[in-house]
Amino acid sequence: MRYCWPIRPDSSSTFAVSTYYPRSASFPLQLGRAILLVCAALLLAACGDRGPARASALPSGATVLVIGDSLVAGTGASRAQSWPAVLAETTGWSVVNAGVPGHTSADARGRLEGLLSELRPDAVIIAIGGNDFLRRVGEDTTRGNIEAMLTASKAAATHVALVAIPEPSMGGQMLGMLSDHALYERLADEHQVALVADAVSETLSQENYRADRIHANADGYAYMAGRVAETLAEAGWLNR
Template sequence: MAFLLAVMSGIEHMKKLVLVIFLVLLACAEKHPPQPAIAQGATVLILGDSLSYGTGAKPEEAYPELLEKATGWHIVNAGIPGDTTSGGLQRLPNLLEEHQPKLLLIELGGNDLLRQVPTKQVEENLKSIIAQAKTQGVQIALVAIPEISPLMAAVGNLSDHPLYARVAEETKVPLITDIFSDVLSRHDLKADQIHPNAQGYVEVAKTMQEALKALGFVQAP
């Protein structure tokens, strides 16, 4: 009898465990539902700074160039060295009108953090960028940038600034995490303290493609 009760108790425990796992998976699915795929040949706009421009490598080695070859998209690299979220906000209307992209990748904020722009202002600028794109019916993904930490950079342990998670949650847009934090944590993948080298951009493009595929933007072969 004791053995039977133990078995029954174990079964009930397993049922509860399965239910918990199911609820967690359901919550994750609701948080990150699959996005409509972007067809090959469609225009994708990358609004960024020197990380998108490709500083630290040759122009053809920048991750937007590599991502274009891997996805078949027509990628417009609107990365400008030194640009900030306020600069991106000012540039965006003309870029949207000129290129009419299906997808906007936002890679901005690093220069704001370097210049110690208040975090609240950075968040508001990013939310305004997202709101502008949404009014044009453009799909959006936000790319997280590492916190500025010379100590963490020195020991190879950078992490994304939490402001990106907050903005993504508030605006309900997909967030691509850990790409630049991981690459810039490795000395062999850096051209300097804040830019990848050619091999680093290869890793950025590869991981970016995987993240976009997981979100549903990249069509499965």
């Protein structure tokens, strides 16, 4: 039996009576629906973090454009010992080294359209940004330039990858603990391209792989090429 205080039939009476009713029988159903909605949201979030779909393997002889700065050009060793040259030997691809020492993301962006039109590459690998960081170019500017390069590359080639560049850190280098600038993971996720993470950071963190503070030596570029090839194989670019 339910009891309540006698009340007058005014606007407050409905509230007074309702507070004494037992919990609705539909409460377990409502709770179950809420749990299902939370689970669905978590599943959607997980799907959004899967990254780009696995690419098809590039055949031997495929044209691969690598655009960047001195770390692409091979400064600290020779162009023949640069990581794009070693990557070509490893994969059998026709790798075009479009690295220019001293170039920023703005410079690379300015060159890219002509290179895409001339070469019509099957794949594009972008490795730029180090000089932006050293010259303290605004992050928004660097981000905008790389975004434009990713968009243009995806429109021109079937395979696109972004090589992460480390955030400048004298302490990190001395301790052998350089780490990628967070900009690159965000850009790769947003544009759904393959991310070559840690290849440059790991190379420049090891003194025996450096020619100077910001460039690799021949052994370093060979190591870097191996890390690039490993990542691209995982992304489906190479049959292993």
